[in-house]
Amino acid sequence: MRGQVVLFGDSITEQSFRQGGWGAALANAYARKADVVLRGYGGYNTKWALFLLHHIFPPDSGRPPIATTIFFGANDAALSGRTSERQHVSIEDYKQNLRKIVLHLKECSPTMQIVLITPPPVCEEGRHAYAKSLYGENAMKLPERTNEVTGQYASACVETAKEMGVFSVDLWSKMQETDGWQKKFLSDGLHLTPDGNAIVYQEVIKIFNKAGLSADNMPLDFPHHSEIDAKNPEGAFQQKCF
Amino acid sequence: MRGQVVLFGDSITEQSFRQGGWGAALANAYARKADVVLRGYGGYNTKWALFLLHHIFPPDSGRPPIATTIFFGANDAALSGRTSERQHVSIEDYKQNLRKIVLHLKECSPTMQIVLITPPPVCEEGRHAYAKSLYGENAMKLPERTNEVTGQYASACVETAKEMGVFSVDLWSKMQETDGWQKKFLSDGLHLTPDGNAIVYQEVIKIFNKAGLSADNMPLDFPHHSEIDAKNPEGAFQQKCF
Secondary structure, three states: OOEEEEEEEOHHHHOOOOOOOHHHHHHHHOOOOEEEEEEEOOOOOHHHHHHHHHHHOOOOOOOOOOEEEEEOOOOOOOOOOOOOHHHOOOHHHHHHHHHHHHHHHHHHOOOOEEEEEOOOOOOHHHHHHHHHHHHHHHOOOOOOOOHHHHHHHHHHHHHHHHHHOOEEEOHHHHHHOOOOHHHHOEOOOOOEOHHHHHHHHHHHHHHHHHOOOOHHHOOOOOOOHHHOOOOOHHHHHHHHOO | OOEEEEEEEOHHHHOOOOOOOHHHHHHHHOOOOEEEEEEEOOOOOHHHHHHHHHHHOOOOOOOOOOEEEEEOOOOOOOOOOOOOHHHOOOHHHHHHHHHHHHHHHHHHOOOOEEEEEOOOOOOHHHHHHHHHHHHHHHOOOOOOOOHHHHHHHHHHHHHHHHHHOOEEEOHHHHHHOOOOHHHHOEOOOOOEOHHHHHHHHHHHHHHHHHOOOOHHHOOOOOOOHHHOOOOOHHHHHHHHOO
16 A cells, blocks of 8 residues: 655654645645644653554564654753753763663664654743733743753754765755744744744755655556546546555 | 545535535544545546446445445536536436435445435536636526425435435535525635634544544544653554554
């Protein structure tokens, strides 16, 4: 049957089928060509992701994904000593965990296209406004994430991708090329607006196209309806069914 | 692993992951709980769908879907003797084909929840405007589908669902309860606007809830991040991983 494209990541992946989401846009682009499989885990960092790895990507599945996006780091980059400390993973451990994930996927399939996506930038003002909307004056005054520190994780992600010979999307840098990225791309200083989702979609599609996974060049799973002869439909299906 | 919900149908299913699409909304609602699998085939009628049945739903898969939506009829209802004649299937054959599809799914799994969805209503004026936008003055003056005839297919679909003891969504009737359904729910007199997609989503979710497939009551596939003890993450995964 069709190949699978697995989206493995944190909440920004889990929410990718909401209105305007990048996951849904991929599923639409690959309709009748590949299945887009959602494996997003809100709040997860790379350390916790490792516990899922062998469940989601069993080494002996016989049918490994044709491509996987790995999109962690937004939680790893939560600061030590602040409200989201429990999600914090050091940069060195983040890199090491990404390496383990990539190595495992390569073991599952040497031909799998692997795309590491960096965390998006953080708008500290947006995070604080969001915290105040939840907790009022009790909201922590000190940010639980900063854009600067998240940028270090983004660099580490890009470096790891280079080191491992896989693709990467430097979302942190890409989004900051646009004026007003803070509100245009981020809904609460961290998660994505529909415009932010569109950036992820465009960047991932660019890489899939480079990697030989252009939806335009992939065959339909079954005959296009215009190829079916109404008087002899069997003909089209005999040729095109596997 | 997780159960699968398969969306089997024509273009209205194939396009269901576009912006505001009902398929994407289902995938979002079942994130971390079930996989929503897109099996939509633009232009297909139930006669051609039968050729796909054993490929998409192999009887011996060992892992049949937990639920399937069957959403055909818009093409079966194309009128004989008009521009879309090749897609026409008689009402009797439409019913018989739906019966075959349901029977096959029941053979695959006696516990699968099956939902037949009727074609949406047709706005003949909208269809004509669409044809003119494509073909100008060469557009056929006579409609290739009428709302009245499509309504007969919708009734046949509901009857067949009753006869076979499976669920149905009478989309044709439901949409026409709202004033201005012609433009509110249909983009070209046949396919769905985001508002039209929202109706399909709401109606399907209602049935899934009745059928014991409420996403709210289904367990997460892995621990919620708040259940993970940062100092002893293994604990949460030992309990919750299968």
